[in-house]
Amino acid sequence: xxxxxxKNISVDCVIFGFDMESLNxxxxxxxxxxxxxxxxxxxxxxxxxHHIYENEDLDGAAKRIVNDLTGLKNLVxxxxxxxxxxxxxxxxxxxxxxxxxxxxxxKRVVSIGYYSLLPSLNVNIKQKGRVVKWYPVNxxxxxxxxxxxxxxxxxSHLRYKLRYEPIGFEMLPPKFTLSQMQKLYEAVLGxxxxxxxxxxxxxxxxxxxxxxxxQKGVSHKPAQLFMFxxxxxxxxxxxxxxxxx
Amino acid sequence: xxxxxxKNISVDCVIFGFDMESLNxxxxxxxxxxxxxxxxxxxxxxxxxHHIYENEDLDGAAKRIVNDLTGLKNLVxxxxxxxxxxxxxxxxxxxxxxxxxxxxxxKRVVSIGYYSLLPSLNVNIKQKGRVVKWYPVNxxxxxxxxxxxxxxxxxSHLRYKLRYEPIGFEMLPPKFTLSQMQKLYEAVLGxxxxxxxxxxxxxxxxxxxxxxxxQKGVSHKPAQLFMFxxxxxxxxxxxxxxxxx
DNA sequence: ACAAAAGTGTTCGATATACACCCATGA
DNA sequence: TCATGGGTGTATATCGAACACTTTTGT
Numbered sequence: 001x002x003x004x005x006x007k008n009i010s011v012d013c014v015i016f017g018f019d020m021e022s023l024n025x026x027x028x029x030x031x032x033x034x035x036x037x038x039x040x041x042x043x044x045x046x047x048x049x050h051h052i053y054e055n056e057d058l059d060g061a062a063k064r065i066v067n068d069l070t071g072l073k074n075l076v077x078x079x080x081x082x083x084x085x086x087x088x089x090x091x092x093x094x095x096x097x098x099x100x101x102x103x104x105x106x107k108r109v110v111s112i113g114y115y116s117l118l119p120s121l122n123v124n125i126k127q128k129g130r131v132v133k134w135y136p137v138n139x140x141x142x143x144x145x146x147x148x149x150x151x152x153x154x155x156s157h158l159r160y161k162l163r164y165e166p167i168g169f170e171m172l173p174p175k176f177t178l179s180q181m182q183k184l185y186e187a188v189l190g191x192x193x194x195x196x197x198x199x200x201x202x203x204x205x206x207x208x209x210x211x212x213x214x215q216k217g218v219s220h221k222p223a224q225l226f227m228f229x230x231x232x233x234x235x236x237x238x239x240x241x242x243x244x245x
Numbered sequence: 246x247x248x249x250x251x252k253n254i255s256v257d258c259v260i261f262g263f264d265m266e267s268l269n270x271x272x273x274x275x276x277x278x279x280x281x282x283x284x285x286x287x288x289x290x291x292x293x294x295h296h297i298y299e300n301e302d303l304d305g306a307a308k309r310i311v312n313d314l315t316g317l318k319n320l321v322x323x324x325x326x327x328x329x330x331x332x333x334x335x336x337x338x339x340x341x342x343x344x345x346x347x348x349x350x351x352k353r354v355v356s357i358g359y360y361s362l363l364p365s366l367n368v369n370i371k372q373k374g375r376v377v378k379w380y381p382v383n384x385x386x387x388x389x390x391x392x393x394x395x396x397x398x399x400x401s402h403l404r405y406k407l408r409y410e411p412i413g414f415e416m417l418p419p420k421f422t423l424s425q426m427q428k429l430y431e432a433v434l435g436x437x438x439x440x441x442x443x444x445x446x447x448x449x450x451x452x453x454x455x456x457x458x459x460q461k462g463v464s465h466k467p468a469q470l471f472m473f474x475x476x477x478x479x480x481x482x483x484x485x486x487x488x489x490x
Numbered sequence: 491a492c493a494a495a496a497g498t499g500t501t502c503g504a505t506a507t508a509c510a511c512c513c514a515t516g517a
Numbered sequence: 518t519c520a521t522g523g524g525t526g527t528a529t530a531t532c533g534a535a536c537a538c539t540t541t542t543g544t
Contacts (some may be wrong), residue, residue, distance in 0.1 A: 006253050009329075009355050053354055058329035082327045082357050084254075084303035108299055110254050112327050112355070163488040179495075191486040196498070197534065203490045220494040221541035241406040241436035242506090245451045374531070424522075442507065465521040466514035487533085497540075505541070513523075 005051040008108060010059040012049035012083075012147070012200040014115040014154035015069070017123075018171035020180055022136040023187040024067070024121070025151065029131040030144055032097060042093050045135070046144045047151065049111060069126055076117045076170045081150075084110040088146040097144075115154045117170040161186040162188050166207060166239075169228035175211060177223035178202060207233035253353055256465070257294035257328075257392070259360040259399035261314050262368075263416035263468040265425055267433040269366070270396065271314070274376035275389055277342060287338045290380070291389040294356060307359040314371055321362045321415045325402040326395075331356040333391040342389075342475040349455065360399045362415040380467040409453060409485075414473035420456060422468035423447060452478035 015026040031043040047173055048069050052061040064075045089098060089109060098107070125132045130196060142148055162168050169176075182198050202208050205231045215222035260271040276288040293314050297306040307322050334343060334354060343352070370377045382400060385392055407413050412428055414421075427443050447453050452474045460467035 006353065006355075008251050047427050052355075053361070055331065057329065057331050058355065079327065082303065082324065085299070086300065086302050108251070109296075110251075110303065110355070112329070137276070162487065168518090176432075177496085185488065189486050189488065193487075194534075194536085195496090196536085199497080200499095201488075201490050215496095215542095217543085218495080219543035221496045223496055239435045240408065242429065242438075243434065243446075245446050289526080429538085439508075439522090441509085444524080445506090460523095462516085464516035466523045468523055494542090495540100497523100498538090500536095505533100506532075509527095510525105512521085512525090513526085515521085515523100516532085517518105517520090 004054045005050065006054055008033055010049050010051045010109050010111045011058060011065060012047050012111045012113050013062055013065050013077075014047055014113065014151055015066060016115060016154075016158065016171065017082060017121050017134060018184050018187060019121045019134070020183055021187075022138060023155075024134040024136050025140065026118075026125070026132060027140070027143070029133075030097060031131075032093070032100070041096070044142070044144045045087060045140075045147075045215050046050060046094065047147045048132075051109075058112050060116075062112075062116070066116050069132065070118070071122045071126060072118070072123060075119075076167070077114050078116075079112060081112050081113045081152060081153045082110060083113060083146060085146060091145070094145055111150070113150050113154060115214075117168065118169060120173055121187075123128040159188055159190070166205065166228065166233055172228075175213065175225040175227055177215060177225060179223060181226070183207070205234055207231075249299045251299055252296065253355060255294050255354050255356045256298045256303060256310060257292050257356045257358050257395055258307055258310050258322075259292055259358065259396055260311060260363060261360060261382075261399075261403065261416065262366050262379055263413075263429050263432060264366045264379070265428055266432070267383060268400075269379040269381050270385065271363075271370070271377060272380050272385070272388070274378075275342060276376075277338070277345070286341070289338070289387070289389045290353040290385075290392075292392045293377075296354075303357050303359075307357075307361070311361050314377065315363070315368050316371060317363070317368060320364075321412070322359050323361075324357060324359050326358045326398045327355060328358060328391060328395055330391060336390070339390055356395070358395050358399060360403060362413065364415060365418055404433055404435070411473065411478055413452065417473075420458065420470040420472055422460060422470060424468060426453070426471070451481055452476075 017024045017026065026048065027045040029043060029212065032041045033039065034041055048065060050061070052058065052063050056064070058079065062079070066075065066077065067073055075078050088215055089107060121134060140151065143151065162185065168188060170181055172184060180198055181202065182193055182195065187192055208226050209229050209232065211225045211227055213225045215225065252383055262269045262271065271293065272290040273293055274288060275291050277286045278284065279286055293310060295306065295310050297303065301309070303324065304322065307324070309422065311320060312318055366379060384406065385396065388396060396412055407430070408434060413433060417429060418423055426447065427440065431438055453471050454474055456470045456472055458470045460470065
């Protein structure tokens with residue numbers, strides 16, 4: 001069914017997850033050994049991406065890439081920016097890697113950036129011989145290729161969007177407490193929020209609906225559980241037309 | 246200096262302008278005549294775009310495309326979204342056009358969308374045998390290719406951004422009145438604003454600075470002139486970390 | 491009984507909204 | 518002197534920020 005890969009176009013996916021502590025990203029280890037001695041030449045981390053097929057659209061490619069890694073379907077995927085700098089794959093390490101493993105592909109590649117929000121950290125990552133792990137976004141240093149830049153763009157896009165729209169619930173369990181939701185907002189926005197003021201705001205979000213159910217098995221007062229209703233959100237949202245200073 | 250065109254990648258530019266009345270877009274007529282009879286087979290409108298060169302980055306390609314059409318350099322250019330639907334160039338008219346004028350290019354093209362804001366409508370458009378005109382965004386019906394979709398994305402991106410950041414001054418003359426600025430905001434946001442409340446907000450924008458100069462030659466009370474200082478803006482802006490319901 | 495997180499209200503200042511009249515100029 | 522758009526202030530309602538104690542559960 002799938003045909004040729006387009007050698008100049010790829011999709012890179014920034015896969016975000018939340019573990020009730022910090023905002024995390026899935027990264028793949030890229031380790032290159034010398035062909036004879038087997039010494040490690042370099043070892044670094046990349047986002048997950050792939051070239052697109054000729055008969056596949058961009059959203060489809062993003063879906064395929066995340067699905068190949070996590071086995072998940074129907075997840076939130078959003079395109080946020082495209083990257084086409086001339087030198088984006090020109091680091092010597094990148095060149096070595098590309099020559100060895102992707103020799104047929106072109107050195108000039110424009111990559112379309114997508115991000116995905118995962119339901120939780122309990123997903124089973126399909127490792128396929130590569131080491132894939134979650135890393136807290138605050139503890140990531142330099143990535144391979146231009147992936148540090150791509151990640152930064154993704155984070156600021158996510159942050160920007162969360163400020164005005166209810167995204168992010170996909171990183172919480174289907175039933176969540178308000179404290180969990182608050183921690184998510186704090187992790188994404190990188191700021192501490194006041195509990196009472198937070199709850200006052202949330203109580204105006206008609207699409208965050210209380211369930212007839214409480215937390216169980218916690219050694220403190222069990223919290224009320226809530227769910228996010230995209231349905232209610234879509235039906236009640238109104239366009240904002242004013243502007244802010 | 247420039248080398249090969251990448252056959253699978255193009256950049257499309259949405260060029261916005263403002264004439265103190267409405268928000269406008271530059272569109273190019275695409276008219277196809279039958280080879281013998283010279284009857285018009287179809288005639289419609291497109292945005293302006295072009296494939297990118299192998300040794301040119303995305304921003305550079307966008308700059309080149311707008312410069313070719315307007316002769317302007319150093320204008321605001323911002324990437325907003327990329328378009329890669331399989332059927333985006335599959336309308337029979339598009340196929341006819343591509344076969345005739347761009348035969349060497351591939352039928353599978355991913356296009357990176359940029360928008361540009363022009364200083365005014367007084368720019369000299371380089372016509373190059375094509376008919377290029379400004380059209381009020383509210384009066385545009387169907388465009389060629391997937392350009393209606395691209396335009397819609399561009400408008401909503403512009404609108405979204407104007408609500409939170411001072412962009413759009415590039416569509417005003419360097420010295421402008423508050424009424425002109427208000428009309429711009431109304432045209433972009435698609436809403437009427439209260440004059441006194443608008444001015445109250447603007448007076449908090451330290452980067453909109455009054456000049457020692459007034460309008461001349463108008464048959465009513467001459468208005469105070471203002472300028473936009475990006476410098477002041479960059480120095481005084483603070484990150485917002487809170488969120489809205 | 492203790493530890494741990496849940497849950498709750500008020501005050502104060504800032505900001506948004508609604509609204510109407512006089513002013514300076516050119517024709 | 519008239520037509521045209523420029524320029525201004527106040528009252529009211531709403532929203533954001535700061536802040537501390539009681540409740541419920543498991544151990």
